[in-house]
Amino acid sequence: LIGVAAALGLAAHARTVLASSPDLLDQEVDAAANLIGQARPTAVNLPAAMTRMRTVWNETAGLPSADRVGALERSALALAREDEEACAAIGKNGADFLDVILAARTGPIGLLTHCNAGALATAGIGTALGVVRAMAARHEIAIFADETRPFWQGARLTAWELIEDGFPVTVIPDVAAASLLARGDIAAVIVGADRIAANGDTANKVGTYPLALACRRHAIPFLVAAPVTTLDPATPSGKEIPIEFREGSEVLLIETPGSVPIEIAPRGTKAIYPAFDVTPHDLIRAIVTERGVALPPFGPALARFSGAAWST
């Protein structure tokens, strides 16, 4: 969604500039693409979407301005539609894969996810939640959602989205996931991704990595679900993925829209956190994309899937 929103935002800005100061179009599209593309460092879909939009802009250089802006809009909308289609295919591919590896399992299938990789984070039914939804259509499942500190994407977004769509969900503190895995309550863990390096190392919301470590300990399959636009063949491994560190106040000040903020630590306490972490590829059982399921060693399949991922 970050790429789709960025592309739509750039197109909307171009439309505004076309109406108000058409002479500045080239300059404004360039400045806005720069600004938006650098807004956050970790998710590859953001700069990649800007690259795609720039390509459209450059390739239409000889045409009338209105046509060029129209081309930007069509490209952004196409990106949204492709993401929607990708989610549906990811859901099917992931469920097909889980059906194979969980075939021997009886009773309700416990599935745990972290953060929100659902309809609120994509243009479609979600990536990780796309797989969860596809599984729900085939089996009796029990959905668990990590609360996802410090922004509660699991409690605020994933729980909301699933309840709205009629799926019962149980929220757990992030710290409790390892216990539930140890108890055998969870058959598989499925998360989304912000960037997947060429070797399969995956950057995702902080807390994903310790979850993958707990899965490894208990031999629970840990799956990453993402569209091929999240693959970054130019980044060899997780070591090269830039990780955004964010303000301590986001940790220590609890607030929701309309609430009186609650301080959870004495005034003046220092805090820090990385918004994302990197899960090394050796902890990942499979990377589910709309073009297929990549298995270890991930490199060759990811290279194949990512071919022309960002073509216009």
Next chain:
Amino acid sequence: LIGVAAALGLAAHARTVLASSPDLLDQEVDAAANLIGQARPTAVNLPAAMTRMRTVWNETAGLPSADRVGALERSALALAREDEEACAAIGKNGADFLDVILAARTGPIGLLTHCNAGALATAGIGTALGVVRAMAARHEIAIFADETRPFWQGARLTAWELIEDGFPVTVIPDVAAASLLARGDIAAVIVGADRIAANGDTANKVGTYPLALACRRHAIPFLVAAPVTTLDPATPSGKEIPIEFREGSEVLLIETPGSVPIEIAPRGTKAIYPAFDVTPHDLIRAIVTERGVALPPFGPALARFSGAAWST
């Protein structure tokens, strides 16, 4: 502290009953010891302190009631004093051990702890924080504290206690610990314990186990610090430690004294959590007690240390 508070509470109750209805003393001491001893299932210090107090009560059976109540009070105060002394010894033993295993390290020593095992959780300077304080007296250290969801013991208690005593501390979300371990910011992790089984398996605040898993991955020493009263030779392994599951509202409703509660999930969302988890002994580098440091395999040393731990 849970054992000390329980013992002092029982003695205070006996003193009250002695003044108001001395005939009910035996019955009331028995009922209160039962009630207090079963208040929470996981920490062994609670029932063990009650067993010690019952022993005092039974052994003074022939004496005047006032003498018996006095004996209860002396025993409870002795327990508090012993815990205070134990903390000081744990601090020294832990720092001595870390000095050996971290001898090759240069620069400030990063130490991370989970929950609160400090002056607010013991009758002395703390167990895990006792070690941290002893290290601070010897070296330049950097203290990190897990916020400790869902009750924020790290942010509310550990940060407060350390800042009050002039130790700078950085709070991190629990989910960020693995990232900091991966970055090399942490030289050792030290936690307290609620119960240590005969084989070294350790029950402690939920979130301890995933932290130990992350330490294993990065070959960072993971230490447990606890007085010998926390050893439970009657429980063979972690599998037999009862784990308290608590209300989902404690996860989804954020509140501090005087605050307007904040709901972090849609009304009606289900949540659940275990208040504690069990860290298997194979993930623990050392168990630091006031009687010495137990190393793997823990069984023999723990059996030696726990001899007569709860004698009166």
